[in-house]
Structure formats: structure tokens, C-alpha cells
Amino acid sequence: MQQKALIRNEVISNQRHVTLWKKVPPTSPSISQDTLRKSSCLYSRPQDNLVSGIAEIGIGFALGVLWSEFFIAFTGCGPTNFSDTLERICYQGVIVLAGVALFNRIVTGGKDLEKSAEDVFGPLESFTLIQVQIAEYSSALAVVGAFVALGFQYSRGADIDGLSGIDVAMCRAIRDL
Structure with missing residues (x-):
């Protein structure tokens, strides 16, 4: 059985920094960069990191809002393990992103946004x-979930204090337990 070793080649071309790992026999001569370029489909650009990072933060904001609205719709209060500050940040992030x-x-x-991101930053990873x-x-x-939860609260006859659909006094009492 022939042992395989990993070699690392770095290719820098057209504003792309690509690191490729390929299994090669330890005794073989070095592989040409053209062969490595053809055999790999791994490309990484700083713009990919920027765009995907912003998208991930936006997804986190949306998940925070959906989590909060789920609790509001079914309990009448926000989640007890979710701080008010974090909840506000999530709502503001969703408002900005939407x-x-x-x-x-x-x-x-x-x-x-997908097409606009490609127009601004060039070709991005799929x-x-x-x-x-x-x-x-x-x-x-x-955003739709927030309105659905508000409608859910309104249909239950909740006193809409500050247009939130949450009975603040009841929720404070539950949190203080």
C-alpha cells in the first residue's frame, strides 16, 4: 500500500488567494500549478467572508425575532432567557435588513440581494x-411573523401596551418568579 502525503500549494491570481491541498505520493515531483488549479474547485475571496458574515448576522437577527414572536404568540410574554437588549437588537437588525x-x-x-451582492462584489461562492x-x-x-404574533395577541384580547401586544405587568411578574 502506497502512503500518501499532503502538500500545500498557494496560487495567487486575479485577486484570488487559493490554498489547495492534494494527496500525492511522497516521492513524486511537485505538481504543476495548472494541474492543481484544474483539479480543485475551492476558491476563497475576502468578499465572500464579508458578504457571508453579514448574511449570517442577518439570519441570527431573524431567528431571534422569530424565537421571540413564537413565545409572545403562545405565552403572551417574550422568552425569559432572552434579554430585552438582545431582543431589541434583533428587532432593529431585522428592520434594517428587511x-x-x-x-x-x-x-x-x-x-x-443575491444579484446585487454579485454586482457589487463580483463573483461569489454559491x-x-x-x-x-x-x-x-x-x-x-x-417581519410577517411579528405581525402574525401581534394579531394573535389582539385576537386574544391582550391589552396592547405600547403597541407590543405584551402585558408588561404580567410579564414582569412571571420573570420575577
Whole structure:
């Protein structure tokens, strides 16, 4: 059985920094960079990290809002293990992300954030673009979820204190238990 070793080659071309790992026999001569470029589909650009990081933060905001709205719809109060500050940050993040997505669609004539990100940052990884789509649609879902939870509270006859649909005195009493 022939042992395999890992070699590392770095290729820098056209603003792309690519690190490729390939199994080769330890006694073989070095492989040409052209062969490595053809055999690998791993490309990484700083723009991918930036765009996917922003998308991941947006997804986190949307999940926080959906989590909060789920608790509000079924218990009448927000989640007890979710601080008010974090909840506010999530709501503000969703408002910004959904607003940017809507503004982008209005200004660009219906383009989604995925296409606009490619226009601004150039070609991006497919998984980065999937994250951008998930962030855009999850923020829209969080906005719809907030209105659904508000309607749920209103249908139950909750006293809408400050347009939140939450009975603040009852929720403070539950938290203080």
C-alpha cells in the first residue's frame, strides 16, 4: 500500500488567494500549478467572508425575532432567557435588513440581494449566495411573523401596551418568579 502525503500549494491570481491541498505520493515531483488549479474547485475571496458574515448576522437577527414572536404568540410574554437588549437588537437588525432588501428591490427594479451582492462584489461562492438568500427571506418571514404574533395577541384580547401586544405587568411578574 502506497502512503500518501499532503502538500500545500498557494496560487495567487486575479485577486484570488487559493490554498489547495492534494494527496500525492511522497516521492513524486511537485505538481504543476495548472494541474492543481484544474483539479480543485475551492476558491476563497475576502468578499465572500464579508458578504457571508453579514448574511449570517442577518439570519441570527431573524431567528431571534422569530424565537421571540413564537413565545409572545403562545405565552403572551417574550422568552425569559432572552434579554430585552438582545431582543431589541434583533428587532432593529431585522428592520434594517428587511428595509435594505425592500429598498434594493425598489431601486434596482426587482433584483434580490443575491444579484446585487454579485454586482457589487463580483463573483461569489454559491454557498455565500445561498446565505444571502436565506438572510433576505428569513428577515421577510420575521417581519410577517411579528405581525402574525401581534394579531394573535389582539385576537386574544391582550391589552396592547405600547403597541407590543405584551402585558408588561404580567410579564414582569412571571420573570420575577
